[in-house]
Amino acid sequence: MLEKSIFRDPDLAKRVIEKIRETAPKKDVVKICHVCGTHEWTITHYGLRSLLPSTVEVIAGPGCPVCVTPASEVDEAVALALKGVTVTCFGDVLRVLGSEKSLLDAKAEGADVRVVYSAMDAVRMAEKEPNKEFAFFAIGFETTAPSTAIEVLRKPPKNLSFLVSHRLIPPAMELLLGIGDLHIDGFIAPGHVSTVIGLKAYEVFPKAYRMPTVVAGFEPLDVLFAIYMILKQLREGVARLENEYVRAVSWEGNIKAQETMSKAFNIVDGEWRGLGKLPSSKFALKEDYAIYDAREKFGVRITSGRDLPPGCQCHLVMIGKIKPTECPLFMKACTPQKPVGACMVSIEGTCRIWAKSYTV
Ligand code: SF4
Numbered sequence: 001m002l003e004k005s006i007f008r009d010p011d012l013a014k015r016v017i018e019k020i021r022e023t024a025p026k027k028d029v030v031k032i033c034h035v036c037g038t039h040e041w042t043i044t045h046y047g048l049r050s051l052l053p054s055t056v057e058v059i060a061g062p063g064c065p066v067c068v069t070p071a072s073e074v075d076e077a078v079a080l081a082l083k084g085v086t087v088t089c090f091g092d093v094l095r096v097l098g099s100e101k102s103l104l105d106a107k108a109e110g111a112d113v114r115v116v117y118s119a120m121d122a123v124r125m126a127e128k129e130p131n132k133e134f135a136f137f138a139i140g141f142e143t144t145a146p147s148t149a150i151e152v153l154r155k156p157p158k159n160l161s162f163l164v165s166h167r168l169i170p171p172a173m174e175l176l177l178g179i180g181d182l183h184i185d186g187f188i189a190p191g192h193v194s195t196v197i198g199l200k201a202y203e204v205f206p207k208a209y210r211m212p213t214v215v216a217g218f219e220p221l222d223v224l225f226a227i228y229m230i231l232k233q234l235r236e237g238v239a240r241l242e243n244e245y246v247r248a249v250s251w252e253g254n255i256k257a258q259e260t261m262s263k264a265f266n267i268v269d270g271e272w273r274g275l276g277k278l279p280s281s282k283f284a285l286k287e288d289y290a291i292y293d294a295r296e297k298f299g300v301r302i303t304s305g306r307d308l309p310p311g312c313q314c315h316l317v318m319i320g321k322i323k324p325t326e327c328p329l330f331m332k333a334c335t336p337q338k339p340v341g342a343c344m345v346s347i348e349g350t351c352r353i354w355a356k357s358y359t360v
Contacts, residue, residue: 007219016224017051023231024053031183032056032230033320035173036063036190037348038218044353046220056227059320062172062272063190065140066092066346067318070271071305073165074098077137079300080163081111087163088122089137091115092346095339099305103137119151119162126160135294139165142196145283146257149264152289161294164285167270169193170201171281176319177209186212186230188223191245198253199243206239217245264289273342274307274315312341317350324351331358
């Protein structure tokens with residue numbers, strides 16, 4: 001409660017905004033990129049962009065796990081469900097479209113699709129109904145991957161398998177730096193992922209790319225401080241890795257969670273929705289746990305799918321190339337009630353977040 005009041009203190013916010021104005025360039029525009037749906041929510045919900053000088057632009061990268069899950073992997077989950085396997089998943093995965101169908105469509109056709117809060121819920125369901133086959137559609141970044149990994153290592157019942165679709169954040173940040181005309185000047189790295197992977201996971205950005213990088217928390221003042229810290233580095237002409245979120249993130253991160261993930265998973269190349277294949281960007285079950293691999297067990301490995309419905313610009317929204325309002329379908333054919341693209345489905349999707357505060 002005390003922390004909340006400190007990080008939403010309007011007087012302190014005014015002082016940080018003053019510092020941002022003093023430090024921002026007067027002419028050239030700098031582009032700061034975050035890669036987190038929760039950061040986008042904070043920025044949009046508190047109207048932080050409107051407080052920044054016109055020379056500071058904050059863009060949203062691929063930080064929504066549901067949005068980046070490719071259609072082919074949703075197709076695999078749908079195929080499992082239509083084969084009679086009970087598919088368990090997080091709530092916001094339900095409506096995301098595969099090449100043609102979502103899990104919700106499969107459910108409407110009679111498939112058994114159940115929403116769970118964690119992999120542990122799926123384990124409990126499988127234990128209660130030993131005569132039924134269950135699969136857990138495991139999506140999310142390094143924040144949710146440890147909880148899947150721990151259930152795999154505990155050797156769950158044989159009637160539960162895993163459709164592992166967990167992804168890693170740093171490779172997505174590297175992708176953004178390879179997009180020639182995006183011109184990012186600094187990164188705000190996600191606080192929750194960083195509690196697991198630690199500050200050290202971002203060392204490459206200042207060292208190899210000379211990119212100022214600041215790990216930040218999720219209160220409005222966390223984000224404003226991070227913007228100020230990046231601007232300060234740019235003004236000094238340096239590129240450092242800094243930790244704004246010292247109250248939660250350490251250099252090493254959560255070593256236990258990292259060990260758990262590396263015992264259960266290999267890191268492999270992975271497709272990201274609309275963005276293509278990113279090297280070393282996805283977790284896959286290790287050979288020792290192959291009996292829990294839903295793709296192998298039920299023969300549902302699908303390698304390509306239709307990521308973008310006609311007219312959808314999610315691939316450009318996800319790399320911060322365009323704003324949601326620049327997609328011709330935004331709040332016309334595509335709304336939170338009737339989403340067309342993945343970015344309008346999840347509460348962490350940029351289009352969905354913008355839609356919630358959109359007024360005509
Ligand atoms: S508004 Fe809809 S269709 Fe357009 S980019 Fe966003 S999610 Fe995709």
